[in-house]
Amino acid sequence: MRFLEVELGFKKKEDKTFKRNSVCVVTEERALPKALDETLEKSAVGSESILTLNPENSFGFRNPDLIKVVNLNKFKKQGINPLPGMTLLFDGVPGRIKSISGGRAVVDFNPELAGETLECSYKILKEFKTDEEKVSGFGGKLGKVSFKEAGVSIKLNSDASEEEKQKFKSFVEKHSSYKKVDFE
Numbered sequence: 001m002r003f004l005e006v007e008l009g010f011k012k013k014e015d016k017t018f019k020r021n022s023v024c025v026v027t028e029e030r031a032l033p034k035a036l037d038e039t040l041e042k043s044a045v046g047s048e049s050i051l052t053l054n055p056e057n058s059f060g061f062r063n064p065d066l067i068k069v070v071n072l073n074k075f076k077k078q079g080i081n082p083l084p085g086m087t088l089l090f091d092g093v094p095g096r097i098k099s100i101s102g103g104r105a106v107v108d109f110n111p112e113l114a115g116e117t118l119e120c121s122y123k124i125l126k127e128f129k130t131d132e133e134k135v136s137g138f139g140g141k142l143g144k145v146s147f148k149e150a151g152v153s154i155k156l157n158s159d160a161s162e163e164e165k166q167k168f169k170s171f172v173e174k175h176s177s178y179k180k181v182d183f184e
Helices: 034-042 072-077 131-139 162-175
Strands: 003-012 019-026 048-053 067-071 087-090 093-101 104-108 118-128 143-148 151-156 180-183
Touching: 003 034, 003 131, 019 118, 034 048, 034 118, 067 072, 072 104, 118 131, 131 143, 131 151, 131 162, 151 162, 162 180
Parallel strands: 151 180
Antiparallel strands: 003 019, 003 118, 048 118, 067 104, 087 093, 093 104, 143 151
């Protein structure tokens, strides 16, 4: 298991440019496509390459059972006006609104890139080894991280969501010796 900051880019085979992002990842946690995860686990810091990912070793094939019809009243109760193309969380699972008609929305819960052959570019920027490096690296996008006796304090950026806070707290508790997280 490795804790890495990686510049990742994905594109469909026929597209010309990668959509790149710098992200922090934990290998062997099944959050990445299997082939990418295995490559990052074995590659050195500074390594960069392009992988071809088929559906079976990336986001899987499209599953028609993951397309659901949702009554618009469910959205109205939460004060949401859904539009085609929007991605929303449904009980913690992302779903994309495909269409709306007759008081219903068709929601696709397949991963956006399911069924696609992709190219993935990666460059390993950093590896976090100590608890402090891991916590600072993974929490840095949320705000300024500081350490206190047995805990972590983070002065949040104004745009940090509740979901991001909970993910960070879970990460700290699971992957470090710190067991207390305070948000300011």
